[in-house]
Amino acid sequence: MAVRMKDIARDLGVSLMTVSKALRAHSDISEETRQRVLKRMRELDYQPDWIARSMVTRRTYLIGLVLPDLMHSFFAEVAMGVSRKFQPLGYQVVLSNTEEDPETEQRNVAVLMARKVDGLIIASAQHQGNPGMFRALDRGGIPYVLIDRLIPGVHANFVGVKDEEVGAIATEHLIAQGARRIAHIRGPSVSTARGRLRGYRRALARHGIKVREDYIVNGQFGDSGGYQAMLKLLDLNPRPDAVFCYNDPVAAGAIKAALEANVKVPQQIAIIGAGNVHYSDLLRVPLSTVDQSSSLIGERAAELLARCIESKTLAEPERIFIPPRLIVRDSSRRQEI
């Protein structure tokens, strides 16, 4: 069916090895035969069989990309960054969507290992720091880079932001805008959410503002969670005058809830998110946020992983932190009276 090296060799009256070496520009082959072989390859539209090659070189040029939720544009952006960086290096990306389920994740990582991917990039959904999965990777000698979420107890390569910074920056900003009753819609139990919560507490403490535990409500990951959480906050007495939301989708839901309840944003309640998803500017009230350079995270992770793969020698894990950046839009801007 498909044309093989053997065919070209027979065709040209040379040995299979000559063809193999010519293809890979192996040093000991005459330029002349080399051109002759390459020409014939083009004519016959020869495509080397990656599988057979992998079989012997033990390299698949496959990268596993494990993400919890492609619908969240942060991860979609990361995926683009990763794929953009790897494309020119000749690697393909195998996508695994875990839908935030730790077990699915573990299963998928096992499959990717059996597939012998050359490396993995993982935004892990393991809340309770299940180190088994990562030990398996270490044992298998497969390089991997964690992104976005640090896993407690796992000493691995990482690319992301310092989430405590994110929380602190957002909260400091709300304080600077004059807010004093600052609530937080927190995310689920992953490192990013915990970090942002810590940053929130730290900023309040720094300004001597007491943390009211009833001002911290759970919004999960998405807009519907943010909507529900905001409804609870709006019921409180006294009502918060500002809310720092775990991420932008949550913040978008929160804005929707506020407006539906006829609470003006930002006049009566200021809102800030995190992540700077690309439609933040288009929301009912353009959303203030903390940018974390999503596609840069993907690119950096790809570079780091590529280095690990090429160098073979698993050096000390590296941690790359991208500095977060405050972006002020209408949803949190102090209004002149």
Added chain:
Amino acid sequence: MAVRMKDIARDLGVSLMTVSKALRAHSDISEETRQRVLKRMRELDYQPDWIARSMVTRRTYLIGLVLPDLMHSFFAEVAMGVSRKFQPLGYQVVLSNTEEDPETEQRNVAVLMARKVDGLIIASAQHQGNPGMFRALDRGGIPYVLIDRLIPGVHANFVGVKDEEVGAIATEHLIAQGARRIAHIRGPSVSTARGRLRGYRRALARHGIKVREDYIVNGQFGDSGGYQAMLKLLDLNPRPDAVFCYNDPVAAGAIKAALEANVKVPQQIAIIGAGNVHYSDLLRVPLSTVDQSSSLIGERAAELLARCIESKTLAEPERIFIPPRLIVRDSSRRQEI
């Protein structure tokens, strides 16, 4: 390093074949030895080598998913649908992001073919119906399913919506709301955009409304294109009283432009998009749209492709059309005076 069948065989004092057959529950193996083998496999944490297996079975259990833009949530949703359907079938998805570039697409498809993927799902960015790529696929006998965008002259499996319907439904709706000067922000030169434009013309014709060519402007794919296009429309005299936008991101940009120019949506200009991206409800003005069941498209495409792969016999290409559904939100609702 990794444990192989050979190791287990030696370990257990049986032949390699016994192990191989036991693993795959081949009929002629005694239940007893089978259990013995499986037990040892578990103990040694044996993982079959997919590469070696592929080499001989000629099946990779790899699916190529070729998309123009993961950032557009329509495609992200499709990707989730595809991956969700294939996961339980034991297939992995290799992602290729073409960034709307036909050449990148062609290159990537070639790579995926060399990788011997079992099948492909493609939302093609080939504007000018370059049939070479598809002929190569046919020649290679690799089953593939086109999604979202039909390619003129290519007779292949397809899953998507009838775009002319989408355009007609949206435009009819605007007419029903009382609009008469209806503009269209069109997309680039792909089948979806052309179809929607045809539907727009058809609906206007049906109601005896003359099409003004200066009411049709190009908005490309995204929100910035929609923003620019809307600026042009706002300058026209008489100004349109409604706009059907190629897709939701374009519509979001258009809304932004209108509001910034102090033109009220929908009171002074009604707007409708297409695609029902998941944040449509959260925009400045909740966006009316035509839903096309994105994740369903992904799932259906996956099912169809799986069938093609299993059946081996390449039957007549199938075309599956998902019926579009009008979703009315504030951006197009007739206002009571």
Added chain:
DNA sequence: CTGAAAGCGCTAACAG
């Protein structure tokens, strides 16, 4: 510079 031999880890086909 060119080529023959050996083998990557597995399975299909057949023989015992």
Added chain:
DNA sequence: CTGTTAGCGCTTTCAG
């Protein structure tokens, strides 16, 4: 039911 033989398409090693 179990095992032997022969590859899949390529690269690595080493001899000409």
